[in-house]
Amino acid sequence: MNTSIGDRVRALREFRDVTQDELARRSGVSVDTIRKLEQGVRESARINTLRGLARALDVQLERLVGQPTVTRRLADDGGLLALRDAIQDPGSLPGVPGEDDLEDPPGPAEWAQQVRASTATYWSGGYSELAATLPGLLRDGRAAARRHDSESVWTHLALAYQLAASLSTQSGHPDWAYTAVEKQLAAAARASDPLLEGMGVSTLSWVLLRQGRWEQARDIAERKADALEPPRRRATPDQLAVYGNLLIAAATPAARADHHDDAMRLLRLAESAAVQSGPVHAYGTVFSATDVRTQQVNVALAGTEGRPDAALTAAAAVDLGSISRPVHSASYRVDVAQARYQTGDNAGALELLLEVEADQPEWIRFQTGAAATVREMLEAERRRNSTLRGLASRLGVDPAL
Incomplete structure (x- = not known):
């Protein structure tokens, strides 16, 4: 039997012996929103609301929203x-x-x-x-x-x-x-290779972030960045790239915890390193000033109170054509779509999500952020939108409306 987000919130809350008031305090989400979700009055919530609830309930966002953890194709194979x-x-x-x-x-x-x-x-x-x-x-x-x-x-x-x-x-x-x-x-x-170890810590920070362990994700990335910070006059491009990747890794959990000023400070340091290094392909990833600027868009949307206007302002400084990795480009455009939706541009958000789906039909099915934005759009639609509902179906989003 399919369960709603509200059913899962209630079950997880009761399992942890937490009241609605206590969950509201821990998550930063209003008691009224929690109550409406659990009563089925609301079928979903904004992505930042869901992130706050997931963190307070100590579960992965994917589990809270009911997204499958694997695609059907990969599971069948x-x-x-x-x-x-x-x-x-x-x-x-x-x-x-x-x-x-x-x-x-x-x-x-x-x-x-x-x-x-x-x-x-x-x-x-x-x-x-x-x-x-x-x-x-x-x-x-x-x-x-x-x-x-x-x-x-x-x-x-x-x-x-x-x-x-x-x-x-x-x-x-x-x-x-x-x-x-x-x-x-x-x-x-x-x-x-200390720099290779640094990339391992950057990967670990991302894993901890997805586990909801935001403080640890930020702490290990920031401490490793401090340990590997190169002397700028003699820094090699690889040193700057690993250092910058660690700063980016630290910025994302900082923003999720609503420490936006800290996150932007880290990204400014990363951008300075990227300007000095130029585009670098090293250790299985890419580092460039454009990549840092795409993360400024992501960081602006993070936390319990995202700032979509700031995200769109940051997006204006991104040259989409200079993003070298297809997955990076797709991820950035999903963030911009979310910002468009949150500023009332539903048509623009849907258009961009469909563009990403056309470019990356497999990748987008793994993206909780894309699915959550589509779910929000479904809840808010005033009249049936067959294009939106088709996208929701392909992403495995149950309209439940």
């Missing part, structure tokens, strides 16, 4: 379960006998190329393809590390686990992602 088994491979634990390798592992050059190809697949939004190939990639990487034990092999194994953590988080499994990050950091240590 068994790809995600194979990914879980590859991440949590008992044979990779100390003292546990592993299976003998059935084939020779790839050589260092071939292994590095495989990781680069999988990274490109991730950033192009090809999650089904990646889910199918990543388990084998991890097994090949572990075998290559046993055979060759070089810093290059360990570096690319760390990046492979970074991909596993990212895909697990995107598909609603941050607990798998946490395990993947542990292995990412262990491989980075074997590679003797």
